[in-house]
Amino acid sequence: MECFYIGIDDTDSPDGMCTTFLASTILNEFERNDIEIIAYPRLIRLNPFARFKTRGNGGVSFKLDLDQNIDLAKEIVLKYVSELSMFDCDNTNPGVVFYQGQITEEMIDYAFKAIYSIITIEEAEEFANHIGAEIYKFKKGRGIIGSIAAISCPLEDYTYELLAYRHPSRYGTLRNIDYDSVVKMDKKTYPETFENIDAKYLAIEPKTPCPVLYGIRSNSPEVLLKAKDIVIPNEEIVDSCIFKTNQHTDMHIQNANSISELKQYSCYKIKGLVKESPHIIEGGHMFFTLYDETGEIEAAAYEPTKDFRKIVEKLRADDEIVLYGGIGEQNTFNIEKFQVIKLNEFVYRNPICECGKRMTSAGKGKGFKCKSCGKRIDSDEKIAEKVERTLENGKFYETPVSARRHLAKPLVRMGF
Numbered sequence: 001m002e003c004f005y006i007g008i009d010d011t012d013s014p015d016g017m018c019t020t021f022l023a024s025t026i027l028n029e030f031e032r033n034d035i036e037i038i039a040y041p042r043l044i045r046l047n048p049f050a051r052f053k054t055r056g057n058g059g060v061s062f063k064l065d066l067d068q069n070i071d072l073a074k075e076i077v078l079k080y081v082s083e084l085s086m087f088d089c090d091n092t093n094p095g096v097v098f099y100q101g102q103i104t105e106e107m108i109d110y111a112f113k114a115i116y117s118i119i120t121i122e123e124a125e126e127f128a129n130h131i132g133a134e135i136y137k138f139k140k141g142r143g144i145i146g147s148i149a150a151i152s153c154p155l156e157d158y159t160y161e162l163l164a165y166r167h168p169s170r171y172g173t174l175r176n177i178d179y180d181s182v183v184k185m186d187k188k189t190y191p192e193t194f195e196n197i198d199a200k201y202l203a204i205e206p207k208t209p210c211p212v213l214y215g216i217r218s219n220s221p222e223v224l225l226k227a228k229d230i231v232i233p234n235e236e237i238v239d240s241c242i243f244k245t246n247q248h249t250d251m252h253i254q255n256a257n258s259i260s261e262l263k264q265y266s267c268y269k270i271k272g273l274v275k276e277s278p279h280i281i282e283g284g285h286m287f288f289t290l291y292d293e294t295g296e297i298e299a300a301a302y303e304p305t306k307d308f309r310k311i312v313e314k315l316r317a318d319d320e321i322v323l324y325g326g327i328g329e330q331n332t333f334n335i336e337k338f339q340v341i342k343l344n345e346f347v348y349r350n351p352i353c354e355c356g357k358r359m360t361s362a363g364k365g366k367g368f369k370c371k372s373c374g375k376r377i378d379s380d381e382k383i384a385e386k387v388e389r390t391l392e393n394g395k396f397y398e399t400p401v402s403a404r405r406h407l408a409k410p411l412v413r414m415g416f
Contacts, residue, residue: 003038004070005218007097007151008076011058011145012210013089016171021211023060024241025256029076033411035069037062040221042245043161044150044309045406046114048252049265050325052091052142056406059146060243066100074098078136085138095124095143098134099151107131107152110215110286114149115407117253117266157249159413164213164233164240172209177202178232185216185230193224194248196294198401204231213237217248219413250409253324260294262333267326267407270333272296274319278312286312287317289324290333299323300334304403314390324408337398338406344387348382 008026013021020114023041030037042063055082064073077096077391085090112120121137124145128135135144166175182204186196195217197202204214213233218224221242228240252267262268275289275296284303289296301312312335320341325334350359353370359377362369367378391397396411404410 002066004060004066004068004073004099005063005097005099005103006073007059007147007149008077008081008094008143009146009150010092011081011085011094012056013086013092014208015086015089015271016211017069017084017086017182018210018212018253018263019058019060020241020243021063021165021239022080023243024163024165026077026241027062027078027241028071028239029080030071032183033069033072033076034147035064035073035076036236039063040160040242040244042150042153042155043245043247044146044153045245046146046149046245047117048267048405048407049328050118052267053060059143059150059243061147061150062081063151070100079090081136093140093142094138095141095147096136096138097128097144097147097151099131101146102325103152103154104131106277107148108154111149111153114145115201115246116254117263119145120144120225130374132411153246153258154247155244157251158244158246159248160218160221160224160238160242160244161245161247162218162221164215164228164229164237167236167238168211170213170235171211175205175213176204176218177214177271181230184225188230189218189227192220193218193227194410194412195401196396196411201402203401218233222293226277247406248409248413250324250407252326252407256263257371258294259288259290259292259297262297262327264327264331267324269322269324271320271322273308274315274317275346277316280309280313280328282360284309285388287332288312288315290321297327299325299334299335301399302403305335305399308397308399311391312338316344319391320344335399336397337396337411339352339396340391341391343391343393345386345389346384347387348384351377351383 014295017335046059059235119212160235185382191287210273216227230323253269256270272292275291278288280286286301290299301309322339325336353359355373359370
């Protein structure tokens, strides 16, 4: 069906605003002017390693029937983008895209490219002209990249997020949400809602000075309304909006057949062997090397992943695992989760002497000797000894909610 699509991106900054809030404001103005959108507005997260992203690297989009007042809709969109975007921030470069027609296969390919890799402003502008889209660039206009992707992205797997917005007088202040009510909401709606709370950490609460008071994630928009009724805000909610989204779907993860295929600023699922036991460095970051027959890559569980590092620390040489995550600035694989394929359950040690003491090497090719009784053996072969492992074959392990990326698919959505 031919429709009219609107995409908006790159309007926020670390100091404020949120593209979803701008979208919600636009939708309220649409409603006042009897302009109806089709279904839910969409929030599409793009490549988490894009170098020039704003906070969450997410664009928004919505579509209209062609019998709506399209010219008025365009006027409203451009007005609010002009008025509400954070133009003072050097890294905020809004873009708006209007497109009439059907979503084509090449548009879908473009969306996946925006999620998997890096697209330049020039490439996006050329593609917009190719498909006949109308673009509006503010400052550098980098937002047209995500705007086209937000319009084009297919959603076979999807979730919903309800975002509640605070009064402008509260921007930049500590949020005031009743903790016990969030615990209650989580108990009553989990696993249909997820990533609500992590010990004492309120995961529904942003830690930035944006307009969002809280965001609740779910597989169902109906459950989100129930959850909203349970959560008690101790400050005014001026608006709320439900978005259909690719969050928590692993849409950013590409299947890689070998380590040699991996590229910087992209995200993958990759199988390999652990080269050595993980080690921790100053700052609390934990590293190990994953290898296969084509190469190797350094993998990391960074300090913000907290107790997840204790799980990673249990890996040892020759464990076969599958890593999920992406490669950032330092060319290091940032782990989001991993699955154990086959644990190495043996260690190879020097033999035990008849006297009960562990023998030592007598030199390469000279076997072993016992320092206690002097006995020697000619063989250089070490003895395999089975060790107890607390990790489990086949099991997945994931980072805590507090350190999880928007796109990372939690185990609860994978049936675990």
